[in-house]
Amino acid sequence: MALNRExxxxxxxxxxxxxxxxxxxxxxxxxxxxxxxxxEGIKPEVEKLLKGNRKR
Structure with a gap:
């Protein structure tokens, strides 16, 4: 994906x-x-947060 400068x-x-x-x-x-x-050091926590937001 391209950079979203804004x-x-x-x-x-x-x-x-x-x-x-x-x-x-x-x-x-x-x-x-x-x-x-x-x-990589925070990837599991970020993915967990992203999955949690999809359920809302």
Missing amino acids: WHRSHRMPPKATRAQRIEWHAAHARACGCRAIP
């Missing part, structure tokens, strides 16, 4: 983001842009 401009990763913030950001990123893969 999304990236309005959704900056916080400086010194906590693990929870990183998981939330990458889940939102995967839904809105997906220009790169989810980092």
Whole structure:
């Protein structure tokens, strides 16, 4: 998928983001842009969050 520049401009990763913030950001990123893969270190948590959001 191509880079969604507008999304990236309005959704900056916080400086010194906590693990929870990183998981939330990458889940939102995967839904809105997906220009790169989810980092392996947080991938299971991000995928769990994405699956949980689909049920709503």
